[in-house]
Amino acid sequence: MSGVRVLVGTRKGAFILASDGTRVRWDISGPFFGGWEIYHMTGSPADPNRIYASQSSGWFGQVIQRSDDGGRTWQPVGNQFVYEGTPLPHQWYDGTPHPWEFKRVWHLEPSRDDPDTVYAGVEDASLFRTTDGGETWHELPGLRGHGSSSAWAPGAGGLCLHTVLLDPRDPLRMFVAISAAGVFRTDDGGRTWRPANRGLRSQYLPDPAAEVGHCVHRIVLHPARPSVLFMQKHWDVMRSDDAGESWHEVSGDLPSDFGFPVVVHAHEPDTVYVVPITSDSEHFPPEGKLRVYRSRTGGGEWEALTTGLPQRDCYVNVLRDAMAVDTLEPCGVYVGTTGGQVYASRDAGDTWTPIVRDFPPVLSVEVQTLR
Amino acid sequence: MIRVVLPAHLRSLARVDGEVRLEVRGPATQRAVLDALEDLYPVLRGTLRDPLTGRRRALVRFYAVRQDLSHEPPDAPLPEEVATGAEPLLIVGAIAGG
Numbered sequence: 001m002s003g004v005r006v007l008v009g010t011r012k013g014a015f016i017l018a019s020d021g022t023r024v025r026w027d028i029s030g031p032f033f034g035g036w037e038i039y040h041m042t043g044s045p046a047d048p049n050r051i052y053a054s055q056s057s058g059w060f061g062q063v064i065q066r067s068d069d070g071g072r073t074w075q076p077v078g079n080q081f082v083y084e085g086t087p088l089p090h091q092w093y094d095g096t097p098h099p100w101e102f103k104r105v106w107h108l109e110p111s112r113d114d115p116d117t118v119y120a121g122v123e124d125a126s127l128f129r130t131t132d133g134g135e136t137w138h139e140l141p142g143l144r145g146h147g148s149s150s151a152w153a154p155g156a157g158g159l160c161l162h163t164v165l166l167d168p169r170d171p172l173r174m175f176v177a178i179s180a181a182g183v184f185r186t187d188d189g190g191r192t193w194r195p196a197n198r199g200l201r202s203q204y205l206p207d208p209a210a211e212v213g214h215c216v217h218r219i220v221l222h223p224a225r226p227s228v229l230f231m232q233k234h235w236d237v238m239r240s241d242d243a244g245e246s247w248h249e250v251s252g253d254l255p256s257d258f259g260f261p262v263v264v265h266a267h268e269p270d271t272v273y274v275v276p277i278t279s280d281s282e283h284f285p286p287e288g289k290l291r292v293y294r295s296r297t298g299g300g301e302w303e304a305l306t307t308g309l310p311q312r313d314c315y316v317n318v319l320r321d322a323m324a325v326d327t328l329e330p331c332g333v334y335v336g337t338t339g340g341q342v343y344a345s346r347d348a349g350d351t352w353t354p355i356v357r358d359f360p361p362v363l364s365v366e367v368q369t370l371r
Numbered sequence: 372m373i374r375v376v377l378p379a380h381l382r383s384l385a386r387v388d389g390e391v392r393l394e395v396r397g398p399a400t401q402r403a404v405l406d407a408l409e410d411l412y413p414v415l416r417g418t419l420r421d422p423l424t425g426r427r428r429a430l431v432r433f434y435a436v437r438q439d440l441s442h443e444p445p446d447a448p449l450p451e452e453v454a455t456g457a458e459p460l461l462i463v464g465a466i467a468g469g
Contacts, residue, residue, distance in 0.1 A: 035380050059430040059464040060380055060418040076384065076414045080422055
């Protein structure tokens with residue numbers, strides 16, 4: 001019997017929403033780590049009972065939690081994220097130099113093959129890796145060592161490395177995305193990196209087509225076609241057909257091309273989902289209507305998905321890590337909001353039902369499909 | 372024996388109820404107490420002070436016998452009442468909303 005586990009990180013703790021494959025009735029467990037911010041919680045593709053959570057607090061710093069039994073019990077593992085060396089300062093918001101300071105782990109990306117290997121994207125932006133189940137973490141210094149890092153500047157959420165994509169066909173290739181630096185790609189397992197931002201244009205930069213400095217909010221790939229990437233940028237929805245060598249805009253007929261998350265349908269590499277937000281200052285949906293937009297053409301042409309979602313007086317946001325898909329048939333799509341709702345669609349977005357309505361603000365949503 | 376009161380978030384993280392009681396070798400200082408605390412509860416490493424520099428985290432405060440000891444040097448002796456266990460060292464998360 002198949003099932004689904006939805007892992008929800010919120011401003012005040014973590015929750016696990018579990019259902020069988022029908023995705024009709026849900027069991028809610030949590031809060032785990034009550035009172036702490038859970039920026040991300042995700043399971044290992046190699047062992048679904050292995051789950052990692054990034055637990056942090058402005059008061060008490062960073063903790064990494066690990067579960068070996070599907071989230072029933074947890075143990076804190078290593079929380080030392082020590083930068084290697086002392087590269088030149090990055091830029092502060094006003095362009096002045098600012099030293100690197102570790103603040104928190106934004107995103108955990110477990111290896112597809114080894115439950116003990118996990119990548120961690122952190123603020124201030126860098127990439128760390130553990131190969132011992134989270135006990136020790138080591139920086140991949142080639143990323144920050146890239147000659148451009150002294151020009152990286154924080155976005156509104158901080159200078160964060162928030163997305164890590166592992167190429168399923170090439171174990172040496174990875175992509176990361178940093179706000180506000182852009183996309184970087186490695187083809188040698190993380191030793192060296194190069195910017196992958198050609199085609200992006202950002203009006204807040206002195207040179208709108210600069211090599212780095214773009215506030216990329218999220219990138220995603222489909223495992224069956226890893227050379228095609230989709231991006232939700234600060235403004236603009238973008239697509240690359242050559243593994244990040246170049247990008248072109250596919251915002252098309254969206255009501256706004258500002259937003260945070262972007263995901264791809266589990267079985268249709270050209271079916272893409274975004275959640276348009278009014279603007280960079282008005283972080284709520286246009287017209288007070290929460291609409292997930294779906295393109296079945298790989299971008300350009302979009303349809304509003306509204307059935308079951310609030311269509312009046314709705315002023316929540318959906319953050320970059322708060323939308324995910326399962327791999328059942330039909331594909332399930334899940335969205336968590338800053339208003340504490342988690343909506344699920346078990347028909348690829350055609351209709352939506354709230355699983356919960358009153359959680360703390362949702363920071364992240366991940367889905368494990370259990371078979 | 373030295374008594375330490377942790378904030379609720381750290382009590383749950385360390386899975387302790389009530390006060391923590393510690394034996395400290397040598398003079399009772401902030402550093403010695405935090406060293407003993409982290410030895411007993413390794414999960415607290417990094418939550419009160421930077422693990423590399425030893426600097427107190429900005430939103431962590433140390434109080435005892437109605438005094439704010441947060442800005443005392445880490446190797447300064449703690450008050451006699453704390454050193455003898457008559458009064459606890461209070462570790463407090465600063466009031467900062469949220």
